Amino acid sequence: MSLLFLDQQPAIEKINFLSVDIGRAKLLVPMPAVAEITLNQGIEKSDRLPEWVRGWIAWRYLSIPLIDFRALQDGHNASDFGSRTRVLVMKSFAEGHSHHYYAIMTRGFPYTLSVEADCEMTTQDSNDNGKCIKIDLQLQGKKFLLPNFTEIETYLKQIARYY
Numbered sequence: 001m002s003l004l005f006l007d008q009q010p011a012i013e014k015i016n017f018l019s020v021d022i023g024r025a026k027l028l029v030p031m032p033a034v035a036e037i038t039l040n041q042g043i044e045k046s047d048r049l050p051e052w053v054r055g056w057i058a059w060r061y062l063s064i065p066l067i068d069f070r071a072l073q074d075g076h077n078a079s080d081f082g083s084r085t086r087v088l089v090m091k092s093f094a095e096g097h098s099h100h101y102y103a104i105m106t107r108g109f110p111y112t113l114s115v116e117a118d119c120e121m122t123t124q125d126s127n128d129n130g131k132c133i134k135i136d137l138q139l140q141g142k143k144f145l146l147p148n149f150t151e152i153e154t155y156l157k158q159i160a161r162y163y
Contacts, residue, residue, distance in 0.1 A: 013117050018110040019144065020088055023070045023081075027104075028113070028137060028144035033090055035101055037110060040085035048160050054078040057103055059089055065159050066103045069147075072155060073130040081107050092153060099156045115139065131155075 018034060020027040036059070043055035043066060052071035055078075056063045066087065068078035086106045092099055132155070134148040 015115050015117075017113045017115060018088070019113045020104070020110045021107040022104070023079075023107060025070070026142070026144050027069065028139070028146050029088070029090075029110075031112075033093075033149065035089040035091050037106075038087045038089065040081075040083070040087060050155075050158050051075075051077045052155075053159060054080075054105060057087065059101065059103065062101060064089065064101045064103055065099060065156070066105060069104050069132070072152075073132060078105075081105055084108050086110065092156065093149065099159065099161075102156060113139075 016031040018027075018029045018031060018037075020029050038059070041057055043057055044063070045055040049055065049065070052068055052075070054066040054068055057066045066078075071078045084107050086109055088104045088106050088110060090102050090104060092101060132148050132151045134146045137144045137146060
């Protein structure tokens with residue numbers, strides 16, 4: 001089918017997300033935003049990083065910043081989740097910074113959650129959820145936070161490029 005007829009495609013029936021445990025909450029991350037999930041690995045620390053960045057990790061011949069999302073939200077130092085730490089490598093979609101990828105620390109292994117277009121969910125305004133959260137969702141009886149990727153990427157501008 002020609003690209004000219006994409007507007008005639010049926011509506012999306014289901015979207016796949018990852019449920020990501022960031023400590024006190026679970027993020028609901030759309031699968032297209034995720035590049036890879038890896039195990040915890042060696043971290044190179046730097047004094048030039050904001051307090052919410054744990055350090056630099058090596059990923060596919062790149063050095064990418066490892067972010068503690070909860071520390072970013074709360075404005076405190078990045079923590080160490082210990083041996084249960086997994087790393088969620090994210091794709092960057094915005095311009096204006098030098099990081100094409102960045103990583104978020106997770107507790108345990110994220111799991112896939114399929115959300116049907118007609119499923120029942122409730123939302124709340126993001127004003128009470130802190131930085132970098134678009135909306136608060138109640139889905140299948142559980143609370144999830146949908147990240148605001150545009151806002152996250154404004155914070156990436158604060159991270160000096162790794163050399």
